[in-house]
Each structure stands twice: as structure tokens, then as C-alpha cells.
Amino acid sequence: MFNNAQEFFNLLPLVIIGAGIVFSLLIEMYSKKSELLLPWFSVIIFLAAGLHSLYYVGDVSIVLQNMLATGGNVNVFYAIFTFGAAIVCLLSIDYIKKYGTYFGEYYIILQSSVLGMMLMAGAKDLFVIFLGLEIMSVSFYILAGMNRKKLNANEASLKYFLLGSFATGFIVYGIALIYGSAHTTSIDFITSNFAELTKNILFITGVLLFLIGFSFKIAAFPFHMWVPDVYEGSPTTVAALFSTGGKAAAFSAILATLFALFNGPAGNLFTPYLAVISVLSMFYGSIVAIAQDNFKRMLAYSSISHAGYLAIGLAAGNHDAIAGIIFYLAAYTFMNLAAFGIVSLLEGKDETNLSINSYAGLGTRKPLLAALLAIIMFSLAGIPPFAGFFGKYYIFIAAVKAHLTWLAILGVLSSAISAYFYLRIVVLMYFKSSEDEFVFEPSNNAMVAIIFSVLLVILLGVFPGTFLDLITRFI
Amino acid sequence: MTIPIEYYLILSAFMFIVGVAGVLTRRNAIIVFMSIELMLNSANLTLVTFSSYLGNSIGQLFVFFVMTVAAAEAAVGLAIIIAIFRNKLTVNIDEINILKW
Structure with a gap:
């Protein structure tokens, strides 16, 4: 199976998570304290896998008979997924207690969904993309409906599944x-013969169908119908994972498979499709989000418009765009995790406090949480000192370099529109007062997770160059 | 006499379109799910066709993966449909509509 010890060592992040799933099953079966043990065990294996992949980010290699790549940007993606999942675990501990719906399977399925994401990021063969995608998606369908007694969780999971x-x-x-048309499923072959293959109508149809399928997964415009319903109905912590890990994994799979799109004129064939879906999802997301009253639905529409900004990078199709997309995904992951984290922390037992108006006056009642949420909203809106700004900046610059200036201008316009509903939250928190009683159960675990992700957002915003250099080195 | 490859491809494209049309028009969750399975099977037929036409076995291998995954998906999907039926006593997706703006 493994040619040598080095190959095994490079695959350790995957092996750690895989072994973690088996051990978690055993813990769940035999331990009476699994509710206490499992979350921390998951956090530890996620952190171990994430730190391993960050530390050995330079060990670029291809393993398992040309099926998987390790090292380089693949490891950067591994780190994004695993740190994101660790944050989700920390948020879940008290969230699950609040609802009184503990199932040990929650953490096990969470781990298996991360394994699927990692397979997608490292894939060198269409087999692996497909398997990773399905491991991730099937786990997500289950996670969405975890709260099985509640009708809206059931509905969310049915919609997501169908x-x-x-x-x-x-x-x-x-x-x-x-x-x-390519006579093989090897991605390397497809990448190196892309120009020739695009003369074949069968291949073009195949790539278009592939992109359409992935437009569903990244929640881009014509295929976004499920997003708001699923985010609203499923548990908030799980919605955090869908909107960050799921989207990042789908983009990593597109980057891995269609690397050839970024490699020259043959890729330009698909630019019109990608440009159209990016414009439509940016504007649809930002405009409809203004009309939302529920915080989770607002974040869902904002996630549609962020998919649009990321698709600008796909349309731009140069190497700067790849770096921009990866940077944006890292920034977006931690921004959104913090936003959903704060929502899940403030959420009352029976899904109260979810409307935007219940955040009025938070600035005086809970100054720390309000400040954190304000930072996240500024970052999501793309205001300079935070990570969200640099993500957008790199992607728009890449679009300008690819002579798609009009697309970059539309992107800036759309983010100006979206600033309205992000800043509305800040205005509500600081300049409105509210008479209603505001009850929520404080949670230290969730606070740690939120502060950690906000710190990452600030760090990525203050030192964007360090991370960007790391990514650019491996393209 | 061998049947030309186009016939198989047209058949599977037709199956795929029937599947898509079924998903978009049918309102019963189970029938929608069956249409999705039809889409997967049309992809399987395409893979097997190409595999035998090109004389390499990757396509047939892929079919096994697709079938396994479809089985896993069916298990999860039917469980979800049963869970919603217990709470709501219907599987009609027009009536499953508490989430919307």
C-alpha cells in the first residue's frame, strides 16, 4: 500500500483523522463518559492533523499510485479544514448541551466529513474527487438532520439531501x-492535454456538467435555493461547517481538477459561464440579504455572494487568482466561523434571539461579544484592516490582470451593497437600545473558539503578505 | 454485428434527461430520489460504454464506486425521509415548506 515510510509520513494528517474516527467509535461504544471525552478527543485529533500539515507544508509529493498529492497548498487546505472543524467542535460542546440533544455520532460524522474534504483537496484523480465529495456530502446530510425530533431540522436535511x-x-x-473523451481519469493527464481536449465537444460538455454540479456545492446563483433553508433549519454549529468547510472543499476540488483553467488560453473557454454565475450570485446574495430578518438566513445569503466573489477568481484564470482564492477561503472560513459561533452562543434554547433586532443594544450589555461581532462584520464587508478586505483585494487584482476589469468593478459595487446589511448589525448593536430581556447561556468553550478565529482574522489582515507568500510559493 | 457506441451514449443521455426532468417535476420525495438514482445509473451506463469501447477497465471500476456510494446515499436518504414522515405524515415536498422567506 505504502511504498515507503516517507509516503506514510506525508499522509499522516489523513491517517490521524481516519484512525480518530475508529477510536471515536470505540469511545462512543465503551465509555460511559463519551459526552465528555469525544469533543475534546476530536479537537485534539483535528489540531494534531492541522499542525502536522502546517509544519510539513514544504514536503510536496504525490503518493498512493498518483492518486493523492500532499504538501504545498494541499496542506494549507488541510489546515483550513482541520482548524475550522476544531473550532466547530468547541462551539458544539455547549450548544448541544443547551438543546439537550447529544449523540456521539455527531463528532464521529464531523470527523468523517473532514476526511472527505481532505480527500477532495488532495485529489489527483477523478475517483478521489468523487469519493471525497460523497464522504463529505453524505456526512453533511446526516449532520443537518442531527436534531431529528425537530421538523425544521428534518426539512433542512431533506432539502440538502435531495x-x-x-x-x-x-x-x-x-x-x-x-x-x-480523455480516456483516463488522471487529473495530471487532463491538465497537460487540456488545450487538445477542449477541441472535443464531449469534453466541454463534461467539464460544464462538472462545474454545474460544483456550483450547487459552492452555493452559486442559479443553484443556491437550498442554502438559506438548510442554514436556517440545521443546528447553527453545523451550518457554520457547511458554509466554511463545505465551500472551501468544493473550491479546492475545482482548483485541483481544473488547474488547467488557470494555465493559459484553453481555459478561457469557460470564462463566460464562470463570469455570469459570479456576477449573478454576488448581486443576488447581497441584494436579497438586505431583506432578511433572521441572522442565519442573512449569513446564508452573504455566503451566496461570497461564492460569487470567489468565482471571480475562477473566471480570472491566472496564478494570482489561485493565490487569491486560497487566501479568501482561509479568511472567509474564520470570519464565518466566528459569525456563526457568536450566533450559536447567543441563540436561546428554543431558537430565540435569532432575529436581527434582538441584537439591538448588545454593545452596552455584552461589550466584548459586540466588539468581536463588529470586527467580523467589518471583515465580511471588506473593510481594510481585516482579512476579508485582502481576500477581495487579491481576487479583484487578479481579475484586473486577466483583463476582466468590468468583473472587478461589479465585485466592488456588490461589496458596497453588502456593506449595508453588515454595518446595519453594527449600528443596531451600538446605537439602538432595547427594552426586551436578553437571555443566553454563557459558554467558555465557545468564547475560546470565537476569540481564536477573530484573532486569526486580524492576523491575516495585519500580515497578509506572510500567508500569501506561503501560498504563492507552491503554485 | 456490433451496436455503434452512439446508440449507447444517446440512450444514457436520454436516461439522464428523464432523471433531471423527474427531479424537477415530481413532488413526491421518494420519486424524486428515484429520479436521482436514474441520473446516477445513466452515468454508470456511459462509463461502462466508454470502458468497453476504449478497452480499458477504469470506467468499470468507477461504476463500482458509484454503485457503492449510491447505496450509502440511499440508506441515508431513506432514513431522512422516514424521519420527516414520522413528524409530518407526508413526503410531498410541496407540503414540506416551513422554511422560506
Whole structure:
């Protein structure tokens, strides 16, 4: 299976998570204290896998008979997924206690979904993309419906399942056509022969079907219907994972498979499609979000518009765009985790405090939380000293370099619109007072997770160059 | 006499379109799910066709993966449909609509 010890060592992040799933199953089966043990065990394995992949980020290699890549940006993605999942675990501990719905499977399925994401990021073969995607998606369907007694959780999970597997159908059919025209499923072969393959109509159809399927997964415009419903209905901590890990994994799979899009004129064939979905999702997301009253639905529409900004990077199709996309994904992951984290912390037992107006006057009642949420809102809106700004900046610069200035201008316009509903939260928190009683259960674990992600957002915003250099080195 | 490859491809494209149309028009969650399975099977037919036409076995291998994954998806999907049926006593997706703006 492994050619040598080095190969095994490079694969350790995957092996740690895989072994962690097995051990977690055993803990859940045999330990009476699994509710106490499992979350911390998951946090530890996620951190171990994440630190390993960050520390050995330079060990670039291809392992398992050309099936998986390790090192470089693959490891950067591993770190994003695992740190994100560790934050989700910390947020979940008290959230689950609040609702009184503990299932040990929650953490096990969380781990398996991260394993799926990691396979997608490292894939060197369409087989692996497909398997990783399905491991992630099937785990997500279960996680969305974890709170199985509640009707809106059931509904969220049914919608996610039906639309998610519909998208899978497109992806598999696309892969079948790509295989038929390229005669192989190896991504390296497809990348190096891309220009020749795009002369074949079968291949173009296959890639388009593949992109359509992934548009569902990244929640881009014509295929976004499931996003607000799923985010609203599923547990808040799980929605945090969908909007960050799920989206980052889908983008990592697109980057891995269609690296050729970024490699020259042959990729420009798909630019019109990508440009159209990016413009539509940016504007649709930002405009509809203004009309939302529920915080989770607002974040869902904002996630649609962020998918649009990221798709600008795909349309731009140069190496700067890849760096921009990865930077944006890292920034977006931690911003959104913190935003959803604060929502899940403030959420009352029966889904109270979810409307935007219940955040009025938070600035005087809970100054620390309000300050953290304000930082996140500024960052999501793309205001300079924070990470969100640099993510957008790098992507727009890449678009300008690719002679898509109009797309960058539309992107700036859309983020100006979106600033309205992000800053509305800040205004509500600091300049409105509210008579209503505001009850929520404080949680130290969640606070640690939120502060950690806000710190990462600030660090990425203050020293963007360090991280960008790291990414650019491996493209 | 061998059947030309186009026939298989047209058949599977037709199956795929039937599946997509089924997902978009049917209102019963189970029938929608069956249409999704039809889409996966049309992809399987394409893979097997190409595999035998090109004389390499990757496509047939892929079919096994797709079938396994479809089985896993069916298990999870039917469980979700049962969970919603217990709470609501319907599987009609037009009536499952408490979430909207």
C-alpha cells in the first residue's frame, strides 16, 4: 500500500483523522463518559492533523499510485479544514448541551466529513474527487438532520439531501463524459492535454456538467435555493461547517481538477459561464440579504455572494487568482466561523434571539461579544484592516490582470451593497437600545473558539503578505 | 454485428434527461430520489460504454464506486425521509415548506 515510510509520513494528517474516527467509535461504544471525552478527543485529533500539515507544508509529493498529492497548498487546505472543524467542535460542546440533544455520532460524522474534504483537496484523480465529495456530502446530510425530533431540522436535511444528490448526478455524468473523451481519469493527464481536449465537444460538455454540479456545492446563483433553508433549519454549529468547510472543499476540488483553467488560453473557454454565475450570485446574495430578518438566513445569503466573489477568481484564470482564492477561503472560513459561533452562543434554547433586532443594544450589555461581532462584520464587508478586505483585494487584482476589469468593478459595487446589511448589525448593536430581556447561556468553550478565529482574522489582515507568500510559493 | 457506441451514449443521455426532468417535476420525495438514482445509473451506463469501447477497465471500476456510494446515499436518504414522515405524515415536498422567506 505504502511504498515507503516517507509516503506514510506525508499522509499522516489523513491517517490521524481516519484512525480518530475508529477510536471515536470505540469511545462512543465503551465509555460511559463519551459526552465528555469525544469533543475534546476530536479537537485534539483535528489540531494534531492541522499542525502536522502546517509544519510539513514544504514536503510536496504525490503518493498512493498518483492518486493523492500532499504538501504545498494541499496542506494549507488541510489546515483550513482541520482548524475550522476544531473550532466547530468547541462551539458544539455547549450548544448541544443547551438543546439537550447529544449523540456521539455527531463528532464521529464531523470527523468523517473532514476526511472527505481532505480527500477532495488532495485529489489527483477523478475517483478521489468523487469519493471525497460523497464522504463529505453524505456526512453533511446526516449532520443537518442531527436534531431529528425537530421538523425544521428534518426539512433542512431533506432539502440538502435531495438537491445535494441531484448535484452529484451532474458531477458523475460530467466525470463519465470527461473519462470518455480523455480516456483516463488522471487529473495530471487532463491538465497537460487540456488545450487538445477542449477541441472535443464531449469534453466541454463534461467539464460544464462538472462545474454545474460544483456550483450547487459552492452555493452559486442559479443553484443556491437550498442554502438559506438548510442554514436556517440545521443546528447553527453545523451550518457554520457547511458554509466554511463545505465551500472551501468544493473550491479546492475545482482548483485541483481544473488547474488547467488557470494555465493559459484553453481555459478561457469557460470564462463566460464562470463570469455570469459570479456576477449573478454576488448581486443576488447581497441584494436579497438586505431583506432578511433572521441572522442565519442573512449569513446564508452573504455566503451566496461570497461564492460569487470567489468565482471571480475562477473566471480570472491566472496564478494570482489561485493565490487569491486560497487566501479568501482561509479568511472567509474564520470570519464565518466566528459569525456563526457568536450566533450559536447567543441563540436561546428554543431558537430565540435569532432575529436581527434582538441584537439591538448588545454593545452596552455584552461589550466584548459586540466588539468581536463588529470586527467580523467589518471583515465580511471588506473593510481594510481585516482579512476579508485582502481576500477581495487579491481576487479583484487578479481579475484586473486577466483583463476582466468590468468583473472587478461589479465585485466592488456588490461589496458596497453588502456593506449595508453588515454595518446595519453594527449600528443596531451600538446605537439602538432595547427594552426586551436578553437571555443566553454563557459558554467558555465557545468564547475560546470565537476569540481564536477573530484573532486569526486580524492576523491575516495585519500580515497578509506572510500567508500569501506561503501560498504563492507552491503554485 | 456490433451496436455503434452512439446508440449507447444517446440512450444514457436520454436516461439522464428523464432523471433531471423527474427531479424537477415530481413532488413526491421518494420519486424524486428515484429520479436521482436514474441520473446516477445513466452515468454508470456511459462509463461502462466508454470502458468497453476504449478497452480499458477504469470506467468499470468507477461504476463500482458509484454503485457503492449510491447505496450509502440511499440508506441515508431513506432514513431522512422516514424521519420527516414520522413528524409530518407526508413526503410531498410541496407540503414540506416551513422554511422560506
